[in-house]
Amino acid sequence: MQTLDRLTVILGTGGTIAGTARTAGDGVGYTAAQLRVDDLLAAVPGLAGQPLEAHQVAQLDSKDMDGATWQRLAQAVDEHLRRPEVGGIVITHGTDTLEETAYFLHRVLAPEKPVVLTAAMRPATALAADGPQNLFDAVQVARAPGAAGVVVALAGRVHDATQVRKVHSYRVDAFESADGALVARVEEGAVRLLGRWPAGDALGLAHIARPVALWPRVDIVLNHAGADGRIVRALVAAGVDGIVAAGTGNGTLAAPLDAALREAEAAGARVLRSTRCDAGPVMNLPGQLPAAGALSPVKARIEMLLALLAS
CATH class of the missing domain: 3.40.50.40 (Rossmann fold)
Known part of the structure; x- marks a missing residue:
């Protein structure tokens, strides 16, 4: 069971959630991965005072996600999950390959503590940016009692890493569970569990220790x-x-x-x-x-x- 005083570690990898555009009215002509994870946290007043720790693991547009970044991210997640004071992990990510990274981490780690990926469909400079709410919700999921496994939290919904797919190119609710089975919903900061937290058999980091060039x-x-x-x-x-x-x-x-x-x-x-x-x-x-x-x-x-x- 999670306790509310345990530390949540935020790992930044870039993506639209960290993107900026020249004007607030531009929701598509932006450059991804411009802001650091500390900047993203500063834009969410509701997270002030919560026990958080932030680290920048990568800074890229997720269309450019690669094996080397997966390897580095998996090792970072594993390292932080082993810390007894850490209750869960949140990863900020781009939407393009989010479902792939989530599944990769699920199969490599299958963690007993929650690992929550979140993202945004609009850049941080948008008139109605969705990133701050998604980040706030993801932290609440990572701190939810009993939470475990790799999940994706966006637009108030929590998806299992095995089911989640990006199904729309533009909408802020761009992700669905393939067979409709949501894990939970986040409503005004409260996590309402709908099913079960995911579990699985971890393959282990040893299998990805090989240099990426030899994968x-x-x-x-x-x-x-x-x-x-x-x-x-x-x-x-x-x-x-x-x-x-x-x-x-x-x-x-x-x-x-x-x-x-x-x-x-x-x-x-x-x-x-x-x-x-x-x-x-x-x-x-x-x-x-x-x-x-x-x-x-x-x-x-x-x-x-x-x-x-x-x-």
């Missing part, structure tokens, strides 16, 4: 009308270690793409079928390539990457 290469290909196997064959020629196919519907693949993926599998690459649909699982069927279950293509890629690192 396996895993790519995603998309099924579409007229899809063929040329991209897959080019990836195999480039030495790819794994391929996730974002299929149509229940992971269906055009015949030429399916044939090329089977060639890749025979050549030693791992292959998984996911779906380009916003939600729903891909089921294993006789004679079909292996399915990714309910994982989205980007999360299936992370799962395959971690499996290859572990092996």
Whole structure:
């Protein structure tokens, strides 16, 4: 159980929440990752006096998120979670790859204390910036009694790292849980639990200790009308270690793409079928390539990457 006097550590990584624009009326023509995490905290008076500690782990637009930053972030989160005085972690992040970072941390750490990712769809200089409220809410989630696991807190809703997806390019409520199962809601600073805090089996940091330059290469290909196997064959020629196919519907693949993926599998690459649909699982069927279950293509890629690192 969390206690209200325990320390919450805020780790900054950049993103729109730390972005600025030339004018307050510009909500899209901004530059991400301009403000430091201390600046973000100073803009939230409701957090004054709470036991907080801030560290800048990275400063980037999350479209540029990479393995080296994931590795550094996971190590920082693990280090702070081991401190007995720390009750939880909040990570400020960009929205573009937030769901990927959340899933990566979930699979690597599966923490017993809460790790809460938050972000913003509008820059800090916007007329109605959403970042301050999201940051305030994330801290309340990190301090909630019994909170645990990796979750995402935005627009008053708390999502499980395994389900959360960005489903809109502009709205402030841009994130949804794939099958609609919210973990909690944050209402006027109070966390109302709707389900269970996530848990999982941690793969451990040892699996990602390898230098990032030596990590396996895993790519995603998309099924579409007229899809063929040329991209897959080019990836195999480039030495790819794994391929996730974002299929149509229940992971269906055009015949030429399916044939090329089977060639890749025979050549030693791992292959998984996911779906380009916003939600729903891909089921294993006789004679079909292996399915990714309910994982989205980007999360299936992370799962395959971690499996290859572990092996």
